[in-house]
Amino acid sequence: MPTATMRHRAYEALDKGLAGSPAADAVHVTLIVLIMVNVVAVILESVPTIAGTYGTLFVVVEIVSTVIFTIEYGVRLWTAPEHPLLQSLKPLRARLRHAMSPAMVVDLLVILPFYVSLIGGIDLRFLLLLRLARFFKLARYSPGFASLTEALWSERRALGASLIIFIGVLVIAAAAMRLAEHDAQPDKFATIPDALWWAVITLTTVGYGDVFPVTPAGKLIAGVTAITGVAMLALPVGIIATAFAREIQRRDFVVTWSMVSSVPLFAGLDAASIADVMRSLKSVTYEPGAVICRSGQQARAMFVVAEGEVVVETDDGPIGLAAGQCFGETAVLNRTPLHATVRAMQRAKVLILDAEDLHHLMSLRPAIGVVIAAQVQNLAAGAPDQA
Incomplete structure (x- = not known):
């Protein structure tokens, strides 16, 4: 080798x-x-x-x-x-x-x-x-961990700004508490660095209780600091959560786009048409041996194998379909019953496009119907649709 x-x-x-x-x-x-x-x-x-x-x-x-x-x-x-x-x-x-x-x-x-x-x-x-x-x-x-890393990197400037704001509030709270509590508790609030420990614990809403104010002014400052701490924690959490959700959606979009655009049936569609098809797709996962569609049933949807493998049971023997291949498209376009039963050989993820949604897309964008019909004819000429 x-x-x-x-x-x-x-x-x-x-x-x-x-x-x-x-x-x-x-x-x-x-x-x-x-x-x-x-x-x-x-x-x-x-x-x-x-x-x-x-x-x-x-x-x-x-x-x-x-x-x-x-x-x-x-x-x-x-x-x-x-x-x-x-x-x-x-x-x-x-x-x-x-x-x-x-x-x-x-x-x-x-x-x-x-x-x-x-x-x-x-x-x-x-x-x-x-x-x-x-x-x-x-x-x-872990794809999830990779998505989180990408989210953190994409929002690094916003998170850096949040950190700067937090440090600023931290120093101001420590200075204000030192001014209010210095005379009452000189051993605990002698300097601003001494008060920083209290400020960190209060802003993060931990509250160990080892250092706390005893004067009215100090208690007022502590209350304002604690409320500000809730906002300070919510800011980066919101940034990360939004970025993480956006990254997950982006990855799903890229994966689905790559899958749909690689299907021969949709090979001739432009970007806008592919996007319309993607919005109509539904994802369903089938366990090994599960029936996806049965022979003789009226075609209600066409299917694209996203992950795993399915088998088409025909009179001439089983035919395996892997990721990126589709079935049921001819029956949907011609509004005829299915010609074969399709089962999942292994755990398979299948993208489903309802017949009504497909015909609706074709009515809105006639070019989709022209391209798909031409592709179906080409596929049928080379290998008849088994489902």
């Missing part, structure tokens, strides 16, 4: 597992389980009685995990030239660029504690903290 092919397959296994190949899924599940085992081990190892009883087991887990994570790190560096964003670079430069990415920095921090501990003379508590960094490797396998 050529080296380039091996490297590409290794890249697919490590970075394309979410796409669905069994080998890649197995690699990802193994790494996720190993990460969780390591996090649990680090937590349990902090209990003296458990550490004394199972110390050898913890050492074995650490050695095996470090070896696997080191191999993973090395393979990720080796396959860096296969990354779409790095393919234009020379292999060495691509690997250096990839090594500086946040995900790879986390991967490096994951394996450092073991090798640093071999040197000796290092604070073990610091190494324990680095070992817990393995938890953040899960971010690589």
